[in-house]
Amino acid sequence: MHKGQRTQLGQDREVVEKVHRPTLELGITGGPHSQRDGEDRGRDPLWWKKRLRLSEFLAEKLVMLVAFVSFALIVLIFVFVFRETVPLLLSSSEAKVGLHPPEEQETYGDVAPLVTERHQTPKSESKGASMDVSGEGSADIKNLSGPMWQPVSSLPKYGLFPLITGSIKVTVVAMVIAAPIGVLAALFTASFAPRWAKEFLKPAIEVLAGFPSVVIGFFALVVLASFLQSVFGFQYRLNAFVGGLALSLAVIPIIYTISEDALSAVPKVLTEASLALGATRWQTALLVVLPAATPGVFAAILIGIGRAFGETMIVLMATGNAAILSISPLDPVRTMSATIGAEMAEVVFGETHYSVLFLIGLILFIFTFALNGIAELFIRQRLLKRFKGN
Amino acid sequence: MDNANYKIRTRDLRFFYGEKEALKGITIDVKPNQVTALIGPSGCGKSTFLRSLNRMNDLVEGAVVRGTVLVDHIDIYGPEVDVVALRKKVGMIFQKSNPFPKSVYDNVAYGPRVNGIRERKVLDEIVETSLKQAALWDEVRDDLSRSGLALSGGQQQRLCIARALAVGPEVLLMDEPASALDPSATAKIEELMYVLKENYTIVIVTHNMQQAARVSDVTAFFYIGELIEMDETRKMFTNPSVKQTEDYITGRFG
Amino acid sequence: MIGRKFLDFTVTTVSASSALFIILIVLVLIGDILLNGWSTLSWEFITESPMQGMTEGGIFPAIFGTFLLVVIMSFVGVPIGTVTAIYLSEYAGQKSIFARAIRFAVNTLAGVPAIVFGLFGLGFFVQFVGGGVDQVVSGGAELRWGQPNILWSSLTMALLTLPVVIISVEESIKTVPRELREASLALGATKWTTIRKIVLPNSITGILTGAILAVSRGAGEVAPILFTGAAYFLPKLPDSLSDQFMELGYHIFIMSTQSTDVEATIGIQYATTLVLLALTFSLNFSAIFLRYKVRTRSAH
Numbered sequence: 001m002h003k004g005q006r007t008q009l010g011q012d013r014e015v016v017e018k019v020h021r022p023t024l025e026l027g028i029t030g031g032p033h034s035q036r037d038g039e040d041r042g043r044d045p046l047w048w049k050k051r052l053r054l055s056e057f058l059a060e061k062l063v064m065l066v067a068f069v070s071f072a073l074i075v076l077i078f079v080f081v082f083r084e085t086v087p088l089l090l091s092s093s094e095a096k097v098g099l100h101p102p103e104e105q106e107t108y109g110d111v112a113p114l115v116t117e118r119h120q121t122p123k124s125e126s127k128g129a130s131m132d133v134s135g136e137g138s139a140d141i142k143n144l145s146g147p148m149w150q151p152v153s154s155l156p157k158y159g160l161f162p163l164i165t166g167s168i169k170v171t172v173v174a175m176v177i178a179a180p181i182g183v184l185a186a187l188f189t190a191s192f193a194p195r196w197a198k199e200f201l202k203p204a205i206e207v208l209a210g211f212p213s214v215v216i217g218f219f220a221l222v223v224l225a226s227f228l229q230s231v232f233g234f235q236y237r238l239n240a241f242v243g244g245l246a247l248s249l250a251v252i253p254i255i256y257t258i259s260e261d262a263l264s265a266v267p268k269v270l271t272e273a274s275l276a277l278g279a280t281r282w283q284t285a286l287l288v289v290l291p292a293a294t295p296g297v298f299a300a301i302l303i304g305i306g307r308a309f310g311e312t313m314i315v316l317m318a319t320g321n322a323a324i325l326s327i328s329p330l331d332p333v334r335t336m337s338a339t340i341g342a343e344m345a346e347v348v349f350g351e352t353h354y355s356v357l358f359l360i361g362l363i364l365f366i367f368t369f370a371l372n373g374i375a376e377l378f379i380r381q382r383l384l385k386r387f388k389g390n
Numbered sequence: 391m392d393n394a395n396y397k398i399r400t401r402d403l404r405f406f407y408g409e410k411e412a413l414k415g416i417t418i419d420v421k422p423n424q425v426t427a428l429i430g431p432s433g434c435g436k437s438t439f440l441r442s443l444n445r446m447n448d449l450v451e452g453a454v455v456r457g458t459v460l461v462d463h464i465d466i467y468g469p470e471v472d473v474v475a476l477r478k479k480v481g482m483i484f485q486k487s488n489p490f491p492k493s494v495y496d497n498v499a500y501g502p503r504v505n506g507i508r509e510r511k512v513l514d515e516i517v518e519t520s521l522k523q524a525a526l527w528d529e530v531r532d533d534l535s536r537s538g539l540a541l542s543g544g545q546q547q548r549l550c551i552a553r554a555l556a557v558g559p560e561v562l563l564m565d566e567p568a569s570a571l572d573p574s575a576t577a578k579i580e581e582l583m584y585v586l587k588e589n590y591t592i593v594i595v596t597h598n599m600q601q602a603a604r605v606s607d608v609t610a611f612f613y614i615g616e617l618i619e620m621d622e623t624r625k626m627f628t629n630p631s632v633k634q635t636e637d638y639i640t641g642r643f644g
Numbered sequence: 645m646i647g648r649k650f651l652d653f654t655v656t657t658v659s660a661s662s663a664l665f666i667i668l669i670v671l672v673l674i675g676d677i678l679l680n681g682w683s684t685l686s687w688e689f690i691t692e693s694p695m696q697g698m699t700e701g702g703i704f705p706a707i708f709g710t711f712l713l714v715v716i717m718s719f720v721g722v723p724i725g726t727v728t729a730i731y732l733s734e735y736a737g738q739k740s741i742f743a744r745a746i747r748f749a750v751n752t753l754a755g756v757p758a759i760v761f762g763l764f765g766l767g768f769f770v771q772f773v774g775g776g777v778d779q780v781v782s783g784g785a786e787l788r789w790g791q792p793n794i795l796w797s798s799l800t801m802a803l804l805t806l807p808v809v810i811i812s813v814e815e816s817i818k819t820v821p822r823e824l825r826e827a828s829l830a831l832g833a834t835k836w837t838t839i840r841k842i843v844l845p846n847s848i849t850g851i852l853t854g855a856i857l858a859v860s861r862g863a864g865e866v867a868p869i870l871f872t873g874a875a876y877f878l879p880k881l882p883d884s885l886s887d888q889f890m891e892l893g894y895h896i897f898i899m900s901t902q903s904t905d906v907e908a909t910i911g912i913q914y915a916t917t918l919v920l921l922a923l924t925f926s927l928n929f930s931a932i933f934l935r936y937k938v939r940t941r942s943a944h
Contacts, residue, residue, distance in 0.1 A: 188660050312759040345870060477832045500833075
């Protein structure tokens with residue numbers, strides 16, 4: 001064994017033997033260019049000496065710094081969204097039960113009529129109610145878990161329940177529409193579509209993905225809502241169904257893209273084997289391709305849910321924004337994201353209402369974060385399997 | 391032993407990649423102004439060995455080197471050694487010709503430029519000399535501004551040689567420089583090596599036994615990370631002293 | 645076997661009609677906006693300010709504001725994203741924990757709802773940074789930076805589009821052949837020189853693609869600017885970074901939900917939507933084209 005230590009390349013290492021004793025016989029083999037090289041490197045007995053390259057050093061440090069900054073910013077998102085909710089958490093731990101609104105049992109049906117017209121938007125709504133703003137509201141656990149969201153009133157109520165169920169309702173509607181369409185269209189592309197069909201479908205998906213959400217929201221608000229109302233005679237023009245349908249347009253491209261990735265990654269040998277055994281194309285597609293791509297498809301749906309849950313502009317414009325508790329998808333609904341979007345511009349910084357909106361944001365953040373994390377796991381698992389399979 | 395007579399010396403050079411020991415203690419002396427050929431079957435470590443002579447293996451993550459490589463009696467893995475200066479002194483030609491997607495002129499001038507030479511006249515001169523040395527000048531002199539990628543495979547490889555020469559190296563490491571070329575282009579490269587060794591020390595890795603026999607003065611036979619035999623080429627190919635070498639040279643394995 | 649044939653037919657039809665539905669909805673969306681927006685669209689519409697309480701006139705301030713937003717955003721986001729991508733692909737080792745943390749953060753960031761970015765912009769840029777600046781400058785007496793403005797909106801948007809830039813640039817840097825890097829290093833170029841002279845010039849299309857995609861995304865997102873700087877109506881164009889601004893997407897939102905007579909301005913709403921769509925689509929198409937070029941290069 002050699003006496004030199006095993007060392008990582010490029011790092012300092014023990015000096016071995018007769019090194020660093022440049023001898024004078026050097027230079028005998030200097031190439032023909034060595035003379036014109038300015039510093040005559042060929043004959044320079046110290047050619048090997050490490051020199052400080054300032055620009056190199058600075059560049060590396062700068063690159064590291066910028067990378068750190070972009071990382072820090074990402075971490076800061078969490079920190080600052082969380083930070084603004086801290087006053088709330090502190091005050092709620094003191095549990096000011098006394099301020100709890102007594103008329104909590106009041107029915108909430110009276111909120112709904114406010115939003116039957118489409119320009120009955122959050123702004124006008126909250127304006128209408130903001131006549132009697134009292135200075136301080138409190139948001140303890142009981143209030144937050146209450147059934148009413150009435151942040152701007154003499155006794156503000158910050159019940160998140162209607163908002164959370166609202167978000168869930170819209171997301172469910174969106175996913176019920178988007179998941180089958182997205183996955184089936186992906187399956188079509190991966191298993192059935194002739195070349196020419198793909199050449200229509202893929203750009204169409206890219207285009208759909210490129211639609212700004214405000215444009216989809218606008219379309220839902222102006223065209224879709226009226227159209228559906230005239231066909232089905234909805235009581236409220238804007239409702240959870242309209243919002244969910246519009247939302248599905250934004251989610252379909254995501255589900256499609258990720259599922260298609262997963263489906264087309266299924267090894268050709270599998271499908272060929274299935275076809276060779278006499279299975280038809282649909283049997284192969286449904287019984288071989290789809291199951292093999294399940295983790296990817298599942299991830300696609302999870303990411304789709306995350307997107308639907310957090311999407312703001314579409315639901316803000318198309319759901320009617322009434323914070324009411326109901327199961328019917330045909331009632332107007334107010335989601336968490338839309339609540340932030342509609343109310344944040346109106347609140348006083350640092351007030352309870354402000355903190356509660358940040359709390360909603362924090363919930364959205366954590367929820368989508370978790371969903372994406374799980375989806376990532378699924379995708380990675382699929383990759384692992386594929387690598388191991390090969 | 392006259393130390394000054396060796397350009398490169400390695401002592402018990404070991405190379406680890408993770409758990410794998412790719413070089414198992416190689417000790418070799420390379421004389422100046424000679425062509426030294428490294429032969430052996432694929433995966434025998436000859437390329438790894440070549441790349442540790444100018445520390446190109448530094449780029450391999452998780453690699454560990456032990457032992458000593460002396461270039462002009464300097465341990466190039468020493469803590470105070472400047473890798474950039476080392477690579478200027480020890481140039482490299484790669485298996486796959488890799489001209490930059492730039493003009494012929496800019497390809498050759500790249501090295502001098504990154505080393506701080508700015509004057510057009512000096513650069514012109516270096517480009518011309520280097521291209522002449524690489525026996526490419528006559529073929530490209532009319533249009534130095536055409537893309538290096540527009541040249542034929544053999545020309546591209548000679549462009550890479552010119553590019554390496556432009557930095558003013560003393561050693562040229564060639565990693566199967568002709569393996570992707572047709573016979574006539576290969577012949578040109580081999581001729582070139584014959585001329586170049588007057589001014590440079592050349593170490594070449596080759597798969598091609600005939601090539602080793604034609605171009606080299608000394609041949610080293612590697613097998614699974616070990617140096618089996620090293621001797622004058624003439625002797626190696628006529629009368630190898632190790633059985634394994636003979637088997638390989640006569641094509642019985644590998 | 646009729647049953648099998650029937651099933652084969654059904655599955656194909658159902659999946660094909662899903663695909664057809666997507667194509668149809670895209671056509672309907674584009675057709676509706678194009679047909680309804682075209683009649684109001686004119687040169688004056690693009691170059692004039694809103695008039696008569698926003699019931700007439702054009703949308704120039706919104707176009708200008710959008711333009712300003714994406715320019716400031718790009719000036720901040722593209723360099724930071726590019727350098728971060730360089731760090732990830734050139735400097736960070738494969739086992740670097742820091743690099744993995746960045747990658748994880750970037751992936752996470754891509755899934756965070758846009759509205760949360762808005763909250764962050766409000767909490768961090770407007771209140772923390774802006775408020776801090778005001779404290780330092782005037783002891784908090786004058787509220788200048790501590791309120792929503794175009795700078796904070798742009799920075800928020802830069803953060804939102806950071807993953808787009810990082811992912812696109814890194815993908816492009818990866819297509820630069822290792823041989824070119826090695827050739828440069830073997831010629832005695834330093835790492836930074838190699839990055840500057842070989843890696844970056846050869847991934848310029850990727851950087852451009854990332855920038856374009858970011859701009860397209862930034863131009864289309866409204867949620868992050870709702871309360872970080874966008875304004876309903878401004879009589880004059882912003883002339884300082886601490887001014888609020890009008891923006892196309894926000895204009896659509898406002899005009900279609902908050903204006904006093906929504907029916908009367910429906911033409912303006914459609915035309916604004918058309919302008920926004922034309923903007924994002926032309927950007928997206930150029931990005932797709934560039935990416936296609938990068939991919940064909942890496943395949944070859």
